[in-house]
Amino acid sequence: MEIIALADVHGDLDYLPAIGEAMARADLVLIAGDITNFGGRREMRNVLLDLQRYTPHVFGVPGNCDGPSVNQYLIESKIDLHCRRVDFQDWTLLGLCSWLACPHAPKPADARDMVKGCLDWLATQYPSDRPVVFVSHQPPSDTAVDCNGDRHSGSPEIRDFIERYQPVLALSGHFHDSVGQDRLGTTTLVNPGAFRQGRYASILAHADHCSVELRSV
Numbered sequence: 755m756e757i758i759a760l761a762d763v764h765g766d767l768d769y770l771p772a773i774g775e776a777m778a779r780a781d782l783v784l785i786a787g788d789i790t791n792f793g794g795r796r797e798m799r800n801v802l803l804d805l806q807r808y809t810p811h812v813f814g815v816p817g818n819c820d821g822p823s824v825n826q827y828l829i830e831s832k833i834d835l836h837c838r839r840v841d842f843q844d845w846t847l848l849g850l851c852s853w854l855a856c857p858h859a860p861k862p863a864d865a866r867d868m869v870k871g872c873l874d875w876l877a878t879q880y881p882s883d884r885p886v887v888f889v890s891h892q893p894p895s896d897t898a899v900d901c902n903g904d905r906h907s908g909s910p911e912i913r914d915f916i917e918r919y920q921p922v923l924a925l926s927g928h929f930h931d932s933v934g935q936d937r938l939g940t941t942t943l944v945n946p947g948a949f950r951q952g953r954y955a956s957i958l959a960h961a962d963h964c965s966v967e968l969r970s971v
């Protein structure tokens with residue numbers, strides 16, 4: 755499966771025409787959060803309409819710069835991956851936005867428990883017989899894709915989930931400068947970089963491995 759991976763769009767689609775052909779050719783476009791820049795439904799709708807000029811196969815999670823109404827719009831458009839399992843072709847897509855509660859469980863008071871609640875629910879949906887792509891805005895901790903300046907600032911809970919379940923690919927964003935790829939066990943980790951700066955990734959995902967090309971427009 756060929757994937758075009760975007761993150762940190764922040765409502766800026768100046769570079770979209772330059773990757774339109776690649777998007778149309780790919781099976782799937784995935785967005786790892788911060789789709790708008792503190793926008794709501796209107797901003798999300800504008801971004802989605804522009805993306806869907808090139809492909810109908812777009813899925814994503816909100817980021818910390820997307821409000822709850824962005825998530826609501828993603829849900830209504832049937833492209834939301836936050837705390838959701840979507841089966842696409844032979845694959846299963848699972849996703850997480852660390853700033854939203856699990857819609858399938860009561861909202862806990864503590865933010866880390868909230869993330870854990872979401873991951874526990876995703877674990878109940880984890881397929882035994884299909885390869886998985888996991889999409890989160892926040893990256894797993896202590897990896898090449900979670901550097902905030904010289905500090906590792908990713909999520910230990912997301913790292914635990916990836917280590918335990920080993921999706922084929924784990925896509926994340928959030929730290930715009932921590933562009934790159936890494937591995938946790940058999941999982942390929944990718945932060946494509948901020949699309950508002952023209953960065954994205956082209957990924958060929960196979961059931962047991964991925965080839966990743968980090969690109970810049």
Ligand SMILES: [Zn+2]
Pocket residue numbers: 762764788817819928929930
């Ligand atoms: Zn961002």
Ligand SMILES: [Zn+2]
Pocket residue numbers: 788817818819891927928929
């Ligand atoms: Zn962010």
